[in-house]
Amino acid sequence: MRVYGVTFDISMQRADEERLSLSERRYRALVESTSALVWSADANGKIRPSNSEWERFTGTPREKLSGWGWLEFTYPDDRERIYAAWLDAIREGVGITLTFRMRQRDQDYRIVQAHAAPLYDEQGQLQEWEWFGTTTDVTPQYEAQAAIEARSLRLTVAMQAAKIHILSIELKSRTLLFETDGEPQVSETLTYDAALARVHPDDSATLDRYLRHLAAGEEPSGLFEFRVQNNPHREQWMQGSALLQRDANGEPLRIIGCLIDITDRKLMELMLREAGRRKDEFLAMLAHELRNPLAPLRIVIALLQKDDDMHTHRRELVSLMSRQVEHMTRIVDDLLEVSRITQGRIALQLEPILVGTAVYHAVEAIAGMMESRAQHIAVDVTDTTAWVCGDVTRLSQILVNVLNNASKYTPEMGRITVSTNANDEHVAIVIADTGTGISADLLPKVFELFSQSESTLDRSNGGLVIGLSLVKKLIEMHKGTITVQSPGPGLGMTVTVRLPRLHHHERYSALALSDTDAPAHEKHQALRILVVYDNRDAADSLAMLCESEGHVAQVIYSSSESF
Known part of the structure; x- marks a missing residue:
């Protein structure tokens, strides 16, 4: 008996099978190692979960999620939209990305993002399970984005309410970027020098010196104020603060500052300062006007107190008047003193x-x-x-x-x-x-x-x-x-x-x-005294007081009178 056989060299085939097996193992290892929900789908859109993450995420065996079972875990309001979009992608044979809410095993809905793409063979034909996709939990990214948007909204509202303007000065190009109400406004022609030219001449040098010190790495303390001459008939007061931003190498990159329009406040300060000045002038004038009638009253009381024959009851009345007039005099003197101090007219010895x-x-x-x-x-x-x-x-x-x-x-x-x-x-x-x-x-x-x-x-x-x-x-x-x-x-x-x-x-x-007081017993020689005062009562009473002290007094009521 003879045996006939054929021997084929299958080394290449075995090598291809080994490579295919290795590729499949790598694929499965990759699928199992990822935290995404990996799946594949047929030409009708029914899916087949490919890794164990499905069961960990939903708490349901993968078999119950196959086909259209996964739709039961989508948020009811998203279900119809997701279903229609997925069927459209299947019919057109194009990749798709969908974002929707999906229920987790603890009944909490998470925001997920699904990516799907068709798989073609070398001849351009769809394979048996021709769709490959992943579904990833993107809730943290969406929450972070929502927090950023909420923070940006609050910042915009605050800027609008406080009329805050954000300003940045690029140190290399010496150009300015303004941000008003959260929206950047770039002006190609508005350079630093052009912007500084709009500042009031009395303030530009101080502002420029402040910014140069800041750009040099120094830290000027406090806020700065300056006036802007945008309108020739009205100055605009601005108040701001600034910080220096450096690049990765620590070199000065830009100056970032915020500006607030304080024009209304400055105008109010000027009005209050003017009102205060007028009040001080009024108080000083009032005190002087009150002092004029008080002077003759004090003199008359002093003259009455010199009368040794005055009845006891009248002497008590005179003492009462004296105390009240002295009290009024102290109040008026205090008013005058406050006015002088406020106006800086008092110098201490x-x-x-x-x-x-x-x-x-x-x-x-x-x-x-x-x-x-x-x-x-x-x-x-x-x-x-x-x-x-x-x-x-x-x-x-x-x-x-x-x-x-x-x-x-x-x-x-x-x-x-x-x-x-x-x-x-x-x-x-x-x-x-x-x-x-x-x-x-x-x-x-x-x-x-x-x-x-x-x-x-x-x-x-x-x-x-x-x-x-x-x-x-x-x-x-x-x-x-x-x-x-x-x-x-x-x-x-x-x-x-x-x-x-x-x-x-x-x-x-x-x-x-x-x-400091002179001895009470010291005697003075009689003097000739000229009293010049446009207040007749004060002049006459003062002359009477001088004469009661043994002096000779003459009164005139204006500088044009002769004596």
Whole structure:
């Protein structure tokens, strides 16, 4: 028996099969390693899941998802749209990308994106499962995009509400990019120099210097303001801040800043400043007008007090008028002082002052008022060598004003204490009373001009706090501070004045306040006095007062009169 056979060389076939098997294993490994839902589809559009991610994502076996079962997991509102688009792609044989919502195993819908493409053989024919696709969870990307859009919307709304303009200056090209209401606006012709030319001449140099320092890597502090001359009849005020942005190598790249239109605010500031100036002028004029009738009244009262034969009852009435006129005079003088300080017309005459002497002098000046109210005052000057540098007259005015305020708001038989203490830096003068005190809500306002304290039926001394406003301004001119404390209504008040202590001084140049007054017994020779005043009542009464002192007085009422 003979056997006939044919031997074929199948090395190439085996090699091709091995390569095909390796390719298939690589494909399956790739499919299993991806987190996407991998699937294939036939010519009718029915799909077949290709990896286990389907079951992990939906919690359902892959067999139940085959065919059209996957549609049950799409969001109801998306189902019809997805189904129609998928059939259109099958009919046309073109790739497609769809975005829709798909239910996860925990019943939560996720945003997914499906990509599908047809698979053709070498002859251009569709294979058995001719469609290949992936479905990927893109929820994080959509949430991030939504957050960016929401943030951009909030920024745009904020820019529109605040009228903010974003500005960037490219340092190399020296060109500007504006962003208004979130929309960039590029002007090819608007270079840095052209933009700077629109700035007010008084502001351009300062703005240019600020930006150059910033471009050089320095960090100018604070905001900058400038005026823009877009309209020849109206200036536009802008306020902004800027930062320097660097490139990856740390080199200056661009300046980014934001600008806010503050024109309305500036116009309001100018109006308020003008109103304040006019108010100060009015107060000064009012004080002068009030002072004119007060002067002859004070003189007449002084003349009446010289009458030794006056009846006791009339003498009491004259004393009453004297006290009230003096009170009105202090108010008017305070108004004048506030006006002068506001206008910068007060210059301090500074010299070394012994604090103890100043305190005793102020107490002496207010002693009569306290005695009339049967008030008790205690003075404790622990450091008799504490000196300050100040204006003698103004320091006396400060202490007298505070003491007068304490006496005015302390009832009869009340107690007022004055004490001093010093450290290396400051000298403190503390004035405490057992008066009516002040409520916590009014305490921060006691230094405001014309702030009004609470008025009650048993408190006739309430009124406008001009004195404390004046005191605060004078103390600040001495580089000192003043604080007011009160536990509450009816519990008294404590005022603390702190002034810088003077260490190095020439003691012989110090002026003792008690030595400034001339001796009462000193005699003066009779003088011939000429009184020139356009206020006839003031001139006549002043001449009468001079004559009561033994002088010879002549009055004229204008510079054109002869004498």
